[in-house]
Amino acid sequence: MVPETFGEYWQATLDDLGRCPARVEIDPIPLRSTDFATLYGVRLTSLGPYRLFGYLSVPVGIGPFPAIYYAPKYQSVLEIIPQGTANLQRSRYVTFSLAGRGQRNADTPYAAMFPGLLTDGIDDPASYVFRGIVADAVRGLEFLRARSEVDPARVVVVGNDVALMAAALTSGATHVVTTPALFYRTAELAPRTQAYPLEEINDYLRAFPARAESVRRTLASFDLVAFAPRVTATTLVMASAPGSLLDGAALGPLRSALGGPVTVHDSEQSSFKDGLYAERWMAARCGIPDVEAILPEHWRAT
Amino acid sequence: MTVSAEYRSKVRKPDDFDAFWADVLRQAATVPLAPEIVPDPLRSSEDVETFQVFYTSLEHVRIAAWYCRPARRAERMPAILLSPGYQMDPPIPKEWARKGYVALSVAPRGKLRSLGQFNPGYPNLLTHNIVDRHTYAYRGFYVDTWRGIDFLLSRPEVDASQIGVTGSSQGGGLTITTAAMRPEVRAAAAGAPYLCGFMDAIELTHTYPYEEINDYLRRHPDRRPEVEETLAYFDGISFADAISCPIIVNIGLQDNVVPPETGYALFDRIGSRDKQLYPYDGHGHEAGRFRHTAVVDRFFARHLQGAEIR
Numbered sequence: 223m224v225p226e227t228f229g230e231y232w233q234a235t236l237d238d239l240g241r242c243p244a245r246v247e248i249d250p251i252p253l254r255s256t257d258f259a260t261l262y263g264v265r266l267t268s269l270g271p272y273r274l275f276g277y278l279s280v281p282v283g284i285g286p287f288p289a290i291y292y293a294p295k296y297q298s299v300l301e302i303i304p305q306g307t308a309n310l311q312r313s314r315y316v317t318f319s320l321a322g323r324g325q326r327n328a329d330t331p332y333a334a335m336f337p338g339l340l341t342d343g344i345d346d347p348a349s350y351v352f353r354g355i356v357a358d359a360v361r362g363l364e365f366l367r368a369r370s371e372v373d374p375a376r377v378v379v380v381g382n383d384v385a386l387m388a389a390a391l392t393s394g395a396t397h398v399v400t401t402p403a404l405f406y407r408t409a410e411l412a413p414r415t416q417a418y419p420l421e422e423i424n425d426y427l428r429a430f431p432a433r434a435e436s437v438r439r440t441l442a443s444f445d446l447v448a449f450a451p452r453v454t455a456t457t458l459v460m461a462s463a464p465g466s467l468l469d470g471a472a473l474g475p476l477r478s479a480l481g482g483p484v485t486v487h488d489s490e491q492s493s494f495k496d497g498l499y500a501e502r503w504m505a506a507r508c509g510i511p512d513v514e515a516i517l518p519e520h521w522r523a524t
Numbered sequence: 525m526t527v528s529a530e531y532r533s534k535v536r537k538p539d540d541f542d543a544f545w546a547d548v549l550r551q552a553a554t555v556p557l558a559p560e561i562v563p564d565p566l567r568s569s570e571d572v573e574t575f576q577v578f579y580t581s582l583e584h585v586r587i588a589a590w591y592c593r594p595a596r597r598a599e600r601m602p603a604i605l606l607s608p609g610y611q612m613d614p615p616i617p618k619e620w621a622r623k624g625y626v627a628l629s630v631a632p633r634g635k636l637r638s639l640g641q642f643n644p645g646y647p648n649l650l651t652h653n654i655v656d657r658h659t660y661a662y663r664g665f666y667v668d669t670w671r672g673i674d675f676l677l678s679r680p681e682v683d684a685s686q687i688g689v690t691g692s693s694q695g696g697g698l699t700i701t702t703a704a705m706r707p708e709v710r711a712a713a714a715g716a717p718y719l720c721g722f723m724d725a726i727e728l729t730h731t732y733p734y735e736e737i738n739d740y741l742r743r744h745p746d747r748r749p750e751v752e753e754t755l756a757y758f759d760g761i762s763f764a765d766a767i768s769c770p771i772i773v774n775i776g777l778q779d780n781v782v783p784p785e786t787g788y789a790l791f792d793r794i795g796s797r798d799k800q801l802y803p804y805d806g807h808g809h810e811a812g813r814f815r816h817t818a819v820v821d822r823f824f825a826r827h828l829q830g831a832e833i834r
Contacts, residue, residue: 253743254647298636299611299646301732306780306809309730326645336613336636337567416622418615429566463814491815494778494808518731518780520525521808 224448231347231443232391235269239357242271244365248278254302258282259312261302266365268323269357275327276320276362277302279312280371288376288508290315291366291395293359293385294322296404296419298329298336306497310516315508316372320362322355322384340404340422345436347443352384352405356444359388367394376508379455380500383446390452397507398453399500401460402468405444406476409437415467450479457482458503460496463489494521527777529803531785532792533721537762544657544757545705552582552667557674561591571595572621577628579675582667588637589672590614590629592621593681601626602686602828603676605709607669607698608635609691610718610733611646623821624829626682628675632668632698634661650736655750657757662719666705666758669698673706686710686828690820692811693782694718696773697760700790703771704763711827712771713820716779716811720760721786723752728783761786764793772800772823774816776807 225231247265254261254277264276279302281287290311292304300321303311311317321327324334334342334351343349363379366372378397379385383405389395404419412423423441427434442448457480461470470477470488477484485503489496498521505513514522538544560578567574567590577589594601606629608614613636620627633642634649644652644661652661673689676682689702690713697719703712718733725734726741741748756762771794775787784803791801802819804812818833825831 253739298613305611305733306731309735337616416618425566428569492807493810494776494806497808519729520778520780520783522525524525
């Protein structure tokens with residue numbers, strides 16, 4: 223059930239974000255630059271105001287290039303590109319990875335705990351830490367789409383729930399690869415698992431049972447199904463393996479609610495097979511003909 | 525890509541390897557463990573008690589860990605030490621407690637909750653002081669993990685004769701070094717072991733985190749001899765011959781982070797006569813975890829609980 227205040231809540235958040243100038247600083251990082259890509263450290267301001275950090279990689283050559291935006295993740299470490307991704311991905315795509323508030327390099331003054339982040343301020347939508355993190359993700363997409371090196375017709379937003387939320391709240395995403403983990407029917411699904419991060423919700427409600435209704439109300443303003451109609455980008459939903467909590471069948475309502483073309487990939491319980499599927503999906507939609515050349519060595523056919 | 529099971533590492537164990545680590549351990553032994561165990565009611569439940577643990581390690585760095593044990597159990601129990609992956613945040617090991625173990629999940633220096641005195645960051649940990657084995661990041665990082673065994677030995681609820689160690693990726697590499705350096709370890713399960721065959725891996729794959737070393741050598745090609753020299757002291761393959769406990773190793777043949785070739789090379793060097801390799805074709809860095817978890821459960825049940833699980 224989408225709360226009546228959903229639109230108002232997020233519009234107010236975007237309005238508040240709009241009142242915080244980004245004040246971007248970009249500095250080269252020679253250690254991580256290669257003969258095929260230059261890496262930059264990016265500092266910019268988000269809601270709060272709060273200063274964030276990201277890694278921007280730009281291919282050598284004449285653009286514009288397709289872009290991959292790695293939206294803030296649920297982990298303390300900020301990666302340049304995800305662990306296990308071939309560094310050569312940076313030769314074909316502009317990549318931008320952003321640390322949301324609380325992650326390393328964006329952990330002053332707020333240092334997030336893992337576990338702990340998912341329930342920080344969860345009693346009230348206005349104070350919930352993810353209001354700021356989603357705003358951070360929006361700010362990152364705003365930054366990326368404004369870069370002259372980026373082809374605005376080929377911008378892929380990659381991540382978990384926050385990636386989909388960013389694509390819903392601002393323009394610029396032409397494609398989305400989302401792996402729901404945190405905000406799909408959370409209040410309903412958390413009691414059915416003992417695994418983190420959703421176990422954070424169980425821990426919290428075990429300690430503070432009287433707050434269950436306020437937690438449910440906050441989570442309703444973050445539910446992916448409420449964001450989905452606003453997403454017009456072509457979307458790949460990475461579901462978990464059949465029979466598990468967030469499998470393709472469970473995510474059916476999300477699929478139906480998304481506003482653009484959707485593909486759901488059921489996990490094959492292999493990071494190789496699932497990762498290869500996503501890499502090829504992105505390359506096909508971004509017009510990259512030689513994806514084999516930018517795969518990790520052990521994923522290549524020969 | 526075809527992976528050769530006959531791949532052999534270029535790693536050569538330094539002649540003074542044992543003396544180097546004996547000296548490190550002598551230094552560590554002068555530092556009192558000073559264990560502290562703080563109940564964490566928020567993370568505890570009917571069936572599992574959770575604690576935040578702190579102890580002191582080499583150079584007096586304070587190390588954090590999560591500690592879980594089955595609730596309302598008076599008898600001594602077998603214990604599992606869990607080591608974290610390179611960039612993961614150490615998990616709260618509730619599921620091990622639910623299986624009947626006392627479990628310690630260590631956050632070595634630089635990890636969240638253990639970064640007040642040492643924080644080279646990610647990326648960077650892998651190359652922090654990489655030209656000097658006496659100050660290389662993993663010198664303390666390894667000892668922090670090994671000292672987790674000392675913490676377990678300090679606990680009255682732990683059966684000191686039934687301690688196992690496990691982890692995947694970096695946790696797999698730390699499993700190798702811990703099993704080699706701590707004779708109290710009775711069984712070890714290492715998944716996709718990272719930190720084994722560093723200099724082989726940076727040629728076999730170009731993905732982070734190993735790519736940090738390639739970044740460093742591209743910028744400082746003249747320092748390659750010192751880098752190679754340092755890493756030989758920290759390579760899991762150099763430790764492997766000292767492992768004598770039962771051990772299982774699982775690798776993914778399409779691993780894009782830890783080249784499977786290094787897993788074969790490591791396995792060849794493991795000294796234990798009771799060792800088993802599980803190569804999973806069609807699998808990446810998760811190394812067949814979805815199937816292999818049951819293998820690990822059976823392995824520890826047999827060696828630490830004296831039980832057979834079907």
